[in-house]
Amino acid sequence: MRTFHINLKGTAKKSIIVCRKNVLSKQLKEDLPWLKAGGSLIFTDSNVFALYQRKIESLALPVFVMPAGEEFKTEQTLFSLLKAMAEHGLRRSSKLIALGGGVVGDVGGLAASLYMRGISCIQVPTTLLAQVDSSVGGKTAIDFNGVKNLIGAFHQPMYVYADPAFFKTLPEREIRCGLGEIVKHAALNAPLFDKLMQNRDRLFDLEFLAEIVPENIQIKAEIVQKDPLEYGLRRCLNLGHTTGHAIELTQKNLSHGECVLLGLLYESYLARRHLETDEAYLGELETLIRTVLACKIGDIDVEGAARLALLDKKNTKGDAVTLAVPVKKGEFAILELSYADYARELSEIRSTLC
Ligand SMILES: NC(=O)c1ccc[n+]([C@@H]2O[C@H](COP(=O)([O-])OP(=O)(O)OC[C@H]3O[C@@H](n4cnc5c(N)ncnc54)[C@H](O)[C@@H]3O)[C@@H](O)[C@H]2O)c1
Numbered sequence: 001m002r003t004f005h006i007n008l009k010g011t012a013k014k015s016i017i018v019c020r021k022n023v024l025s026k027q028l029k030e031d032l033p034w035l036k037a038g039g040s041l042i043f044t045d046s047n048v049f050a051l052y053q054r055k056i057e058s059l060a061l062p063v064f065v066m067p068a069g070e071e072f073k074t075e076q077t078l079f080s081l082l083k084a085m086a087e088h089g090l091r092r093s094s095k096l097i098a099l100g101g102g103v104v105g106d107v108g109g110l111a112a113s114l115y116m117r118g119i120s121c122i123q124v125p126t127t128l129l130a131q132v133d134s135s136v137g138g139k140t141a142i143d144f145n146g147v148k149n150l151i152g153a154f155h156q157p158m159y160v161y162a163d164p165a166f167f168k169t170l171p172e173r174e175i176r177c178g179l180g181e182i183v184k185h186a187a188l189n190a191p192l193f194d195k196l197m198q199n200r201d202r203l204f205d206l207e208f209l210a211e212i213v214p215e216n217i218q219i220k221a222e223i224v225q226k227d228p229l230e231y232g233l234r235r236c237l238n239l240g241h242t243t244g245h246a247i248e249l250t251q252k253n254l255s256h257g258e259c260v261l262l263g264l265l266y267e268s269y270l271a272r273r274h275l276e277t278d279e280a281y282l283g284e285l286e287t288l289i290r291t292v293l294a295c296k297i298g299d300i301d302v303e304g305a306a307r308l309a310l311l312d313k314k315n316t317k318g319d320a321v322t323l324a325v326p327v328k329k330g331e332f333a334i335l336e337l338s339y340a341d342y343a344r345e346l347s348e349i350r351s352t353l354c
Pocket residue numbers: 045046047048051068069070073100101102103104106126127129130133134135136137138139140141149166167169170171174177
């Protein structure tokens with residue numbers, strides 16, 4: 001068992017992250033007296049409920065199940081959940097337990113932040129991505145009006161319980177998706193990078209993943225602690241994401257993690273062109289990315305992606321695109337390119353990558 005305490009700079013809030021096995025059959029059972037005393041509700045999705053129904057029901061807490069999938073990360077789901085919380089009589093002292101992947105975590109966290117102006121949320125992330133990324137840091141959201149994560153809030157979870165036993169039922173596609181964020185963390189952290197390189201043939205091995213989840217949580221937690229509301233440093237977590245998000249909108253067949261890896265790869269080539277970089281390191285990073293990716297790199301619609309990257313307001317100034325790019329082991333830099341250069345260079349890079 002490993003435990004991390006996150007104290008958030010400038011606030012009195014703190015989160016406790018516990019990495020341990022058997023969260024459903026042990027940790028939550030141990031917590032039941034105080035969970036029941038304040039009144040608690042488990043929020044999960046249809047896939048997780050089907051897989052873990054017996055253990056969930058053995059907790060004898062009320063359960064609200066949303067349909068699985070990003071397309072249900074909506075205001076309808078949010079308000080149905082808030083209604084269930086009201087109908088079950090949740091109070092200020094109650095806890096919402098969000099048991100699922102990033103979608104459940106984001107919707108559950110937002111509902112907890114809104115209900116009675118904020119009640120405590122316990123995150124029990126069940127995907128690799130949710131354990132190493134979305135459950136840590138307190139960002140919550142729903143998609144709205146066709147825009148991803150448009151409505152949201154910062155609401156730090158009281159506890160995060162990360163249990164590697166959930167990976168046993170995860171499809172390979174979801175493991176690969178989580179590995180996208182793990183490789184991003186490795187691009188910010190030299191020891192993790194070396195560990196992934198040394199274990200390149202074990203990246204999909206569940207025991208290896210269980211071993212590296214805590215250090216990934218620690219990497220994210222340290223960044224979040226210093227910049228809880230994303231004013232500066234936390235933007236380094238956008239590594240690979242500006243180009244990655246744009247690719248995600250054009251390539252519906254790819255997962256978020258695969259798009260992040262493609263974004264990281266293209267952005268590493270942009271870095272080589274414009275900044276002082278460590279060539280040998282960026283070569284190793286490319287090897288790592290190619291080990292995880294299952295798609296063809298040359299089939300990507302980078303022209304369409306470049307147009308969409310410009311529309312991403314968070315990353316643009318006038319007609320320029322701002323990127324966080326890898327440069328040296330454990331180091332990133334901010335690169336600003338005109339839209340015209342960005343679009344042209346992505347196409348040129350693709351022809352060299354084919
Ligand atoms: N809040 C943040 O900081 C943050 C960061 C990154 C991503 N996100 C959000 O997270 C979401 C993506 O998260 P995700 O990749 O976990 O997606 P997800 O929640 O949709 O889960 C992926 C799929 O795996 C299933 N699943 C979950 N746990 C399972 C298990 N143990 N066994 C088998 N199947 C299981 C789900 O039902 C779903 O079908 C996106 O909405 C994204 O915006 C948020």
